[in-house]
Amino acid sequence: MVNEPVQRKLAAILAADVVGFSSLMERDEEGTYARVGRLRREIVEPRLSEQQGRLIKTTGDGFLAEFASPIAALRCAIAIQGDLGNDPGPLPLRIGLNLGDVIVEDSGDIYGEGVNVAARLEALCDPGGILISGKIHSEVDGKFEAVFEDRGEQQVKNISRPVRIYAVQPAGWPATSAATASSGTTKKPLPLPDKPSIAVLPFQNMSGDPEQEYFADGMVEDIITALSRFKSLFVIARNSSFTYKGKVVDIKRVGRELGVRYVLEGSVRRSGGRVRITGQLIEAATDRHLWADKFDGALEDVFDLQDQVTSSVVGLIAPKLEQAEIDRARQKPTESLDSYDVYLRGQGRVCGSPCVFHQSIRTGS
Known part of the structure; x- marks a missing residue:
């Protein structure tokens, strides 16, 4: 037939x-x-x-x-x-x-x-x-x-x-x-919280294997959970971060829509019994890369590998976030000259004598 x-x-x-x-x-x-x-x-x-x-x-x-x-x-x-x-x-x-x-x-x-x-x-x-x-x-x-x-x-x-x-x-x-x-041009930006804020976006599965989605998603969930333990951090919940899954994202737009200063994104690529995870920390407003790294491991024990990568990522980006906040605070101009004058007086006492710049403010020169 x-x-x-x-x-x-x-x-x-x-x-x-x-x-x-x-x-x-x-x-x-x-x-x-x-x-x-x-x-x-x-x-x-x-x-x-x-x-x-x-x-x-x-x-x-x-x-x-x-x-x-x-x-x-x-x-x-x-x-x-x-x-x-x-x-x-x-x-x-x-x-x-x-x-x-x-x-x-x-x-x-x-x-x-x-x-x-x-x-x-x-x-x-x-x-x-x-x-x-x-x-x-x-x-x-x-x-x-x-x-x-x-x-x-x-x-x-x-x-x-x-x-x-x-x-x-x-x-x-x-x-x-x-x-x-x-x-994203008509959405009103969310106000930034009064402490460092971060969103962890879904990691991209680069393996072409849909079965690896669970590994990539589990990795992100573990990182979000670990970061949430830091009381000094404001961490966006998983449900909000995962609305960007499968989409090409503009980091600045993500920062505006979620009201965060920092965004962590990454990818997962599998080859045989090994996997490579990459991650990068970005300052949303400026699109400036603060940190990037990669981690390689075997898939023999998936949960153990997830724990190792999570600990490494959190341990590495936490200091980067702290330093970025310090740099941002230094760059922010003071809104009160009286406060700045008090600050300079204190600096003068620490130095043992009034600072030159402090003297110029006092004399108006």
């Missing part, structure tokens, strides 16, 4: 889901179910019909659709988000778009990397936003009135090659729309 050839085609894929669906269902199961149904019937399906899109399937909190044209797919995404933005009680959506070759089943369902990338972009998207792949961007750029924010190449889950990602800012959307908010 000769196997029938697999049916394939090129399609623009739109993946979307409702933000915070699980918590919404927990609070109001029947009400949320009804609102999602209305969202599909009154907004999604009419907008798909306008752009000749085909609804492939729904997943309770989301849906998957295909289009023959990337421009039609983008128009549909923008129309849906525009409708939700004008709704007084919207269910916020994330939308991802990709152009790719897909396998088509007899049932009409579709599979393949083209679908997977769209789903990954949707997962990375901010509420109310639209992320598109580089393939979609190359087809719509110059043909569509919108601003496309280049997010760079990102390694997305279970996709071997990095994906170029763009956030969409349609013409006519207000400055506080999702794409601008995604770039």
